[in-house]
Amino acid sequence: MDMNSGIKRRAMLKGAVAGTALAAPGAGIAADGMAKVKAAIAANHDAAVARLQEWIRLPSIAAEDRGYPEGPEHMQRLALDAxxxxxxxxxxxxxxxxxxxxxxxxxxxLGIYFMYDVKQFDPSEWEHPPLAAKLVDKPGFGKVIVGRGAVNQKGPQATFLAALHAMKAAGRTLPVNLVLIAEGEEEIASPNFHEIVTVPKVAAALKKTVGVIIPTGWQSPATGGVTLALGAKGAVEFELTVSGEKWGRGPRGDIHSSEKARVDSPPWRLVAALSTLVSKDGNTVTIDGIQEQVAPLTARQKQLIAMTAANTSEADAKKALGVERWIDDMSWEESMIRLAQVPTVNIQGLVSGYMGPGGKTVLPGRATAKIEMRLVPDLTKEDTLAKLRAHLDKRGFSDVEINVTGGYGPTQTDEGSALIRAELATCERMGVKATLHPRLAGSWPGVIFTGPPLNLPAGQFGFGHGSGAHAPNEYFVIESSNPKVLGMDDAAYGFVDFLYQVAATG
Amino acid sequence: MDMNSGIKRRAMLKGAVAGTALAAPGAGIAADGMAKVKAAIAANHDAAVARLQEWIRLPSIAAEDRGYPEGPEHMQRLALDAxxxxxxxxxxxxxxxxxxxxxxxxxxxLGIYFMYDVKQFDPSEWEHPPLAAKLVDKPGFGKVIVGRGAVNQKGPQATFLAALHAMKAAGRTLPVNLVLIAEGEEEIASPNFHEIVTVPKVAAALKKTVGVIIPTGWQSPATGGVTLALGAKGAVEFELTVSGEKWGRGPRGDIHSSEKARVDSPPWRLVAALSTLVSKDGNTVTIDGIQEQVAPLTARQKQLIAMTAANTSEADAKKALGVERWIDDMSWEESMIRLAQVPTVNIQGLVSGYMGPGGKTVLPGRATAKIEMRLVPDLTKEDTLAKLRAHLDKRGFSDVEINVTGGYGPTQTDEGSALIRAELATCERMGVKATLHPRLAGSWPGVIFTGPPLNLPAGQFGFGHGSGAHAPNEYFVIESSNPKVLGMDDAAYGFVDFLYQVAATG
Known part of the structure; x- marks a missing residue:
């Protein structure tokens, strides 16, 4: 998932909904059944860990065309085995x-969304080899598994599979039917997931679900709390490129820089085009028609954000981000509202000409800005890209290429939906504090479920803890030494309980 | 030298001054002396080539801190041996x-300027190893030496040394005294050459000279002509960097891109700062106070450019550059005037955030534009940098760092100086057509000689041919199969004749 671990961590602090008792018996599963399932989870522990290790050792990375078709084949076997x-x-x-x-x-x-792919990694940055899936003691956390995909997303997904294996081993029929849809391009912004989900048999199966979750393991190590996100911004990733070739002006390749006196410059043209997309401070999107499409946050959404802001530490957030000031020196609460409220145009990277040490006397034939836009309701991916094209064309930049690499629109789920109510009920039964968050600034392709034609509730859900998504030394807790955080077995039991809550929630 | 080989080639076509007879006897050296020197050059041919090969095999590259102190020690031995x-x-x-x-x-x-350093190279791009100094047959050119530095500048410099060796071997006293000053950082824009030249004993010695030349070998293979440049633009290379660290806003390192909603962006700030430096089309410098310092070309300078334009091919130039149109669709002559006339701000490269394939969801903590400005009289390096700093400060960009990596102001030499007249006389005696060019768009640190306190005439001078400066497969002609181009021996004789012309020109 393209989630900001900083956000994850902060947003998981104690909030709107307080849990009561750990693993309370209740709706849908009798105490003796519960005990049998728990025993089965314990008996299956080593097999579940081995299953996760085997999965981590088989990375599928779409950006590198690595691990296909092994990745989807393995995913298929995992489903059948479960x-x-x-x-x-x-x-x-x-x-x-x-x-x-x-x-x-x-x-x-119930619909279940898995991603079987993982983010790229550089082994030299890791303390333990990223594909070794080594079990190590992490002080303050317990026994953790270290590896690429540990928390994003194989660990939580393997925990969900462990729940299914345990139910089977305990001889219990699931209280709900399941539809699983997994993709292998989440880390490149799901460019083809819509195509997969709209295959008629897939769409028909999903249409029958009460909603879709992706298993997560994002309990706060400080409080044990989890965030139940009611939505997330969309993200569209693209490159803006000016080239002499397409432009018909400037050089086709890099030429000697002294020619700048009489030859047009692609990087200067890129700078000119970029500067029309945002306000001078870079903070407000000025693409024609975008702001008009932004639906303001509701009073309830602002209330939820205010509760989160009141219960989280601005100083910790700034320290974690390495940031001294928010935009316009706004307050903590204002910064959190802005995080949920505004669309953005972000420069991920700039690429042109000579990029090594020192200088090199070239006039580059090409310049690229790697951009990603974050979208809020009611912006959509397609309409936003059309507006960007029209905006550039209107200003004479029709040669500026927009090469879209992926993305999706924003996702939003009703707080009152059965899915969210089942999540809240599970949290309460598990004694895990839940915080409702109206909209994450990070993105995931939830809109493929929440948008037309499916129009389903969808969100992240699960217990346990891990961190380091997209970073070195990614980990997921197997045996927790932190009493506030569930280990893999208890988190698996949380999923079992959730299935019963889904069955029981009208 | 930071010369544009495209310019070199074009500017060398036939022009203002026509040569008459090949190697005519005349001022300063009697016919029998001439014959003895020529015989000595021929006898020393193999030694001269071996000397050049040995030199190419010892690269000094300041950007890579390679070949020091071997480079200057070798340069010292070359001088003593000559x-x-x-x-x-x-x-x-x-x-x-x-x-x-x-x-x-x-x-x-006479003052002689050498550079003992060479440009970086990537052996994988070369047909022959760049340090092998291999002698190969190049169809249409003859026997050439291939290697880094072959034409830029070891070949022509070794040709000059061969002239001195031959004079010694022929038992002749030089008609002029020589002062040689060599530097080892020309390829990184001579950041410390001014310091070297202003060492009192060096400055005092240079002050006594009639002017300074750097040996070149830039005869046109099409016409055999050479360009005598009366000046060159200056060049200042620097990086403009915005960092969260210096700015106190934005992140100190790369953070998750979703934070753009509430965190300021260094690359967006760089875009905003850059867009103040030039007109929207990137073609006119808008830094406060720069245009006011530009001295217009004189009628004579424009006349010289018009003569060059009339005798050169626009189509060839466009083809060589891979350019379809000049700025504002101007004419060939206008483009050549602009090349000589206007100061420029060129983006050599853009560096920020993620620069690999696809996208990566980061908000970069740092963004850099690699810039080089070309300067015309009466702009100076120091004043231009001060104006740039003031321009940025005035617009609130005082945090934008200007990291200067090198550079120097424009250089200009009087057409009527004894040095230029001696060059013209030599060309005429050697039967080589000379074209006076008022100002090259490429740059060399001539201003260190032509500016205060030395105020000397200075320029490039020499015969022979090579090409590929800063590029793979750089070569210099040793034995010419092109009747219009002199081989190394004849080019060495050209330097001998030049010394006599310098002695004879009042």
Whole structure:
């Protein structure tokens, strides 16, 4: 997921909904059944850890075309082993998805979204090899597994699978049917996931669900709390490129820089085009028609943000980010509102000409800005890109290329939906404090479920803890030494309980 | 030298001054003396080529801190071997210079400028290893030496040394005294050469000269002509950097891009700062006070440019550059005038955040534009940098760092100076057509000689041919199969003749 671990951590602090008792018996599963499932989880612990280790050792990285078709094939086997009666690979223009169904003869069906791909990594930056999936003692956390994908997202997903294996081992029928849809391009912004989800049989199966979750393990190590996000911004990633070739002015390749006196410059043209996209301070999107599409936050959304702001530490956040001031020196609460409220145009990277040490006397033939825009309702990916194209064309920049590498619009789920209520009920039964957050600034392709034609509730959900997504030394807690954080077994039990809450929530 | 080979080639076409007879006897050296020197050059041919090969095999590259102190020590030996009675290494804050004097008891003294360093190279791009100094047959050119520094500048400099060796072997006293000053940082824009030249004994020795030349070998293969440049633009290279650290806003390192909503962006600030430096089309410098310092070209300068324009091919130039249109669709002559006339701000490179394939969701903590400005009279390096600083400060960009990596102001030499007249006379005697060019768009540190306190005439001069400066497969012609171009021996004789012309020109 393209989530900001800084946000994750802060947003998980104690908030709006307080849990009461740990693993209280209740709706849908009797105390003796609960004990049997817990025993099965414990008995299956080593197998569940070994399953996670095996998965981490098989990385699929779309940006590097690595681990295909092994990744989807493995995903298919994981589903079948966990009790899905049907699992098939769904081809796409890019990397394939995996579609699986588990018919438990239940009234309700839950959708599960997995990503089987992981982010790129540089082994030289890691303390332990990123594919070794080594179990190590992490002071203050307990026994953790270290490896690429540990928390993002194989650890939490393997925890969900462990719940299914335990139910099977305990001889229990699931209280809900399951529809699993997995993709292998999440880390490159899901460019083909929409295509996979709209395959008729996949769409039809998902349409029957009460909503979709992706398993997560984001308990706060400080409080044990989790955030239940009701939405997330969308993200569109693209490159803006000026080249002499397309422009018909300037050089086709790099030429001697003294020619600048009489030859037009692609990087200067890129600077001119970029400067029309945002206000002079870089903070307000000025692309024609974008601001008009922004739906303001509701009073309830602002209330939820204010509660989170009141219970979290601005100083900690600034320290974690290495930031001294927010934009316009705004307050902590204002900064959190802005994080949820505004669309952005961010420069991820600039690439042109000579980029080594010192200088080199070239007039570059090409310049690229790597951009990503974050979108809020009611902006959509397609409409935003169309507005950007029109904005550039209107200003004479019709030669500036927009090469979209991926993205999706914002996602939003109703606080009153059965899915969210089942999540809240599970948190309460597990004694885990839950904070509702109206909209994460990070992005995930939830809109593929929450947007048309499916229009389902969707969100992240789960217990346990890990960190280091997209960073070196990514980890996920297997055996927790922190009493506030659940280990993998307890987190698996949390998923079992959640299935019963989904079944019970009308 | 930071010369544009495209310019070199074009500017060398036939022009204002037509040569008459090849190697005519005349001022200063009798026909029998001439024959003896020519015989000595021929006898020393193999030694001269071996000397050049040995030199190419010992690269000094300041940007890579490679070949020091071997480079200056070798330069010192080369000078002593060629007959300089005194040669010493002059330390500087950077790489050392080499200062040498040859007292021939003559009335006049000529200054010689050498660069013993060469440009970086990537062996994988070369047909022959760049340090092998291999002799190969190049169709249409003859026997050439291939290697880094072959034409820029070891080949022409070794040709000049061959002239001195031949004079010595022929038992002749030089008609002029020589002062040699060599530097080892020309390819990084001579950041410390001013310090070397202003060492009192060096400055005093240079002050006695009639002017300074750097040996070149830039005869046009099409016409055999050479360009005598009366000046060159200055060049100042620097990086403009915005960092969260210096700014006190934005992140200190790269952070998750979703934070853009509430965190200021160094690359956006760089874009805003850059866009104040030039007109929207990137073609006119808008830094406060710069245009006011530009001295317009004189009628004579424009006349010289018009003559060059009339005798050169616009189509060839556009093809060589890979350019379809000049700025504002101007004419060939207008483009050549602009090349000589206007100061420029060129973006050599842009560096920020993620620069690999695809995207990466970061908000970079740092952004850098690699800039070089080309300066015309009456702009100076120091004043231009002060104006840039003031311009940025006035607009609130006082945190934008200007990291100067090197540079120097423009250089200009009087067409009527004894040095230029001696060059013209030599060309005429050698039967080589000379074109006077008022100002090259490329740059060399001539201002260190032509500016205060020395105020000497200075320019490039020499015969022979090579190409590929700063590029792979750089070469210099040793034995010419092109009747219009002199081989190394004849070019060495050209230098001998030049020394006599300097002695004879009042």
């Amino acid at each position: 009790g899905f009666q049907h699992a098939e690979i769904i081809p796409s223009k890019g990397k394939p998805g995996v579609f699986a169904t588990l018919d438990a003869g239940a009234k309700k069906t | 007959g300089f009675q005194h040669a010493e290494i002059i330390p500087s804050k950077g790489k050392p210079g080499v200062f040498a004097t040859l007292d021939a008891g003559a009335k006049k003294t």
